[in-house]
Amino acid sequence: MNNAYFDFAEPKNEPVLNYGPGSHERKELQKAVAELKAQVRDIPMYIDGEEVRNGEKKDIHPPHEKAHLLGHYYQSNEEHVHQAIDSALAARESWASTSWEHRANIFLKAADLLATKYRFRMNAATMLGQSKNAYQAEIDSACELIDFLRFNVHFVSQIYKGQPLSSPGINNRMEYRPLEGFILAVTPFNFTAIGGNLPTAPAMCGNVVVWKPANTQIYSASVFMEILIEAGLPAGVINLIYPPGAMVGEVCYAHPDFAGIHFTGSTGVFQSMWKSIGMNIARYKSYPRIVGETGGKDFVFAHPSAHAAAVATGLARGAFEYQGQKCSAASRAYIPSNLADEIKEKLIAQVKTMKMGPVDDFTNFINAVIDEKAFNSITKYIDAVKSSNGAAKIICGGNYDSSKGYFIEPTIIETTDASYSSMCEEIFGPVLTIYTYEADNWVEMLDVVDTTSPYALTGSIFSQDRYAIEFMAKKLVNSAGNFYINDKPTGAVVGQQPFGGARASGTNDKAGSILNLYRWLSPRTIKETYVPPTDYKYPFHQE
Ligand SMILES: NC(=O)c1ccc[n+]([C@@H]2O[C@H](COP(=O)([O-])OP(=O)(O)OC[C@H]3O[C@@H](n4cnc5c(N)ncnc54)[C@H](O)[C@@H]3O)[C@@H](O)[C@H]2O)c1
C-alpha cells in the first residue's frame, strides 16, 4: 500500500575515472583483469531466479587473445525459451503490483553496487569479453550503465507524476500500467550498458522480461545479472538466456502474451523481426510495442571555415575509438578542398601513433574487433580497395592479422567517388572513408550527405561560421537523430544527449530519456464522479 508519493530527484552523471598511470583505479582494474583471467567462469542461464546449467557448452575467448579460455556458457534451446517466458509471466502479477519505490530502489541499489563494489569487475569483464580498453570500458560498463539505471528511475517517477486536469465534481487520474504480457530484450555485443538498459528499462516500469544478449556479450551480461540479483531483483522478473537469435524470435513472436520488443542491433535483423511480428499480429492480446535502435553510416562534414585540427581529432576519435564498433562511429567524411591537405596530414599523424594490442596493456588505444565474422566482413572492404582501379586508395593502415586475435589497423580510405561502397554501407569496424569536395560547392554537398545512405543515426558538422552552421543544421534536419556541431559524432551521455536515429537507424525512441520509458507503459485513465446525475434530461429539457 502507498501512503505517500515517492519522487526520485534528477541524478548527476556518474564521474568518469581516468585510470592514469599510478592511480588507485588503475591498480584495482589491473587486479580485476588478472583475477578474471585466472578463472574459467561457468556461466549459467538465469530462469525464474535459478541458475540453469544444461544444454550445449560454448567456450568464450577474448577477441584479442583467442588462445585464452575465459569461460563458457550454455546455449539455450527452445525449451529454455519457453521456461523463460513462463517464468516471466508467473512473476508478472507480483512484480506489477509491487510499489514503485520498492521497484525503484532495486535498480538504484544495482547502480550503487556497480559504482562501488563491482565497478572494476564489471569493467574488467567488458575489457576481456568485448576487447575494450580501460577508458572505453569505464564510459560504457560503469558510467553509462549506472546513468541508465539512475536516470531511468527519475524519468519513471516524472511520468507517474503526470496527471490530467479535473473539473469541479469529478476526479480524473492516470495509472501507468506495465504492458500486459512479457517483453523480449535482444541486445548487441558492443555496449555492456545497452545490454543492461534494454531489459531494465521495461522492468522498472513493472514489466517482466526475457533477455537475450549477443553471444559475444554474455561474459559481461552475466556479471550485470549477478549484480541485479544481489540488488534484490525478484525471481522471474528478468530471465537471461542464450538461444540463437532467430530461434528466440520464432518462439516469442508466436506467443499470445508477447507484449513488446526492446532491440538494439543491425537494421537487417530488426526489419526481419518487424516482419515476423506483423505476420503474427492476430495472435496477440495487445499490439506489441516495437522499439529498435539499429545501424548507421555516420558522417562528418567539414565546412570550408572549419578548424582543421578539430576536424582531424574529431575523426581520429570518432572513427577509431573501440575499433569503430560504435553505431555512432564516424565512417564517412566530407572535407573541403581548401583544408583537405591539412586535415589529412593531422589525422594521419594522430592515427599512426595509435598503439594496437591486447587490453591488459593500458597503452594500447586499439584492441581487437569482436569476432571472426566481423574480422572477415571488415577486411573484405579493405581488400576491395586494394584491388580497386583508382576510385579509392588506402592512405593509412590497411593491414590486419588474426593469428592471435582479430586485429585490424585503423584504416583510412580516400575516394574520388562520393558514392563509393565504403561511403554508403555500414562497415562497423576501424575503417574511415574520406571524400574531398570543391570548397565552393559546400551547399550542393549537403544533398549528397543527406541522400548517400538509408541511415540517419549520428552526424557532425565542423564550422566557425555561425550562418553556415544554422544553414547546415536546417538542411540536414532529417539526416541524423544525434547531430553534433564542432564535435565527434560519438559518446552520447545519458540525460544530456538522448540517443537514437530515424530512417533505417531505428524507431528513435531515445535511450537515456523519458521518451523511451513511455513505450513500456500502458496508461489507464480513471474518471470518478462525486455526485452522479439521477435524471437523463439536460437542464434545457426542464419545464
Ligand atoms: N542505434 C543504436 O543505438 C545501436 C547501438 C549499438 C549497436 N547498434 C547496431 O548494432 C549492430 C552491431 O551489433 P550486433 O553485431 O550485435 O548486431 P546483430 O544485429 O548481429 O545482433 C544483435 C542481437 O540480435 C540477435 N539476433 C541476430 N539475428 C537475430 C534474429 N534473426 N532474430 C532475433 N535476434 C537476432 C543477436 O544474437 C544479438 O543478440 C550494428 O549494426 C550497429 O550499428 C546500434
Ligand SMILES: N[C@@H](CCC=O)C(=O)O
Ligand atoms: N551511444 C553511443 C553509441 C551506441 C552504439 O553503439 C555513442 O553515442 O557513441
